[in-house]
Amino acid sequence: MSDGLEVSNDLFIPATEEEREGIQRMREPISFCQDAWRRFKKNKLALISAGFIVLIILFAFIGPFFSPYRMDQQIKGSEYIKPFQNWSHPLGTDSLGRDEFVRLMGGARISLAIGVVASFMVVIIGVIYGAIAGYFGGWVDTVMMRFVDIIYSVPSMLVIILLQVVLTPTLNDLFRQNQSLAFLSNLGSALISIFITFALLYWVDMARMVRGQILSLKQSEYVNAAKALGAKSGRIMFKHLVPNSLGIIIVTAMLNIPTAIFTEAFLSFIGLGVSAPQASLGSMANSALEGIYSYSYLLILPSVIISFIILSFNLVGDGLRDALDPKMKSK
Secondary structure (H helix, E strand, O other), rough: OOOOOOHHHOOOOOOOHHHHHHHHOOOOOHHHHHHHHHHHHHHHHHHHHHHHHHHHHHHHHOOOHHOOOOOOOOOOOOOOOOOEEOOOOOOOOOOOOOHHHHHHHHHHHHHHHHHHHHHHHHHHHHHHHHHHHHHHHHHHHHHHHHHHHHHHHHOHHHHHHHHHHHHHHHHHHHHOOHHHHHHHOOOOHHHHHHHHHHHOOHHHHHHHHHHHHHHHHHHOOHHHHHOOOOHHHHHHHHHHHOOOOOOOOHHHHEEEEHHHHHHHHHHHHOOOOOOOOOHHHHHHHHHHHHHHOOHHHHHHHHHHHHHHHHHHHHHHHHHHHHHHHHOOOOO
16 A cells, blocks of 8 residues: 555454344335336235236237127127137137137127226226315315215116126117217217216215325425415325325226226126127127027137136236235344
8 A cells, every 4th residue: 555554354353143134134125116017016916916917908909900800790600619629710600600718819809998087087087086176175074975885885786787888878869960070979888888887886985085195194394385385275185195095096096997897798798788780798608598508618718708807907906005014124
């Protein structure tokens, strides 16, 4: 060294086991999303389910472009071909000679679209309603949450069936009388009535979850600082409180998707859901009832896909809940 002093190796003492563990625990700071993703990856079941969902999405939305058949194409002489007997139709055909593989793609596409769109509508209504009730509190919260209790007290499945019976013919008449709504008629009155039904009934869980989260956050320091700076209530709710509630919103939205898919499948199975020429997995199961004993594969295939889709979304939702919950960090 420049001052003539030499550093001997004897001055260096090996670190103890405790010191090594302390250094290992000191890692680079990571963002909330990175930390959530790290913990989500540890849940192998949720990770496999997320991969399955991606495969189903590719199967439903990209698969039909590579098929030589259309979803509604009837092939004469190819009625009731069983699976794996003719590789032109690997999963067989139905009573009209329509390729079952292509119909499963189209049915999964409709079911997934219903689940995602319905969940999005639930998020919009539930977040706004719950944020207003939680932020203002007092009599506003009391009145708004009593309305939620009223909706909870009504048998939801009975109301859904009644709404479907009333809304579908009403929308049909509306589309016939107004040519300007032709773009909506292409979606089908039954499909639109399903969206309306979900928007009217299924937002209450989201509203309750968001309200509870807002109640626990609205006394935070950053909220008081925003009030002191003159921020308006709307800005505080949707710029500060709602973004800090995204974890619970994402989890609840993810768990709403399988609920929407199951409800649509049930409605289609009893003849109140998606109607021809469109087909969902539920309506395909309904169509298979006429040949259930001789051609049971027509019922088994869509039922299995519905089951796996619902199971996968539930497992991913549970995994996201564990990953986004700060209380799970130590686990």
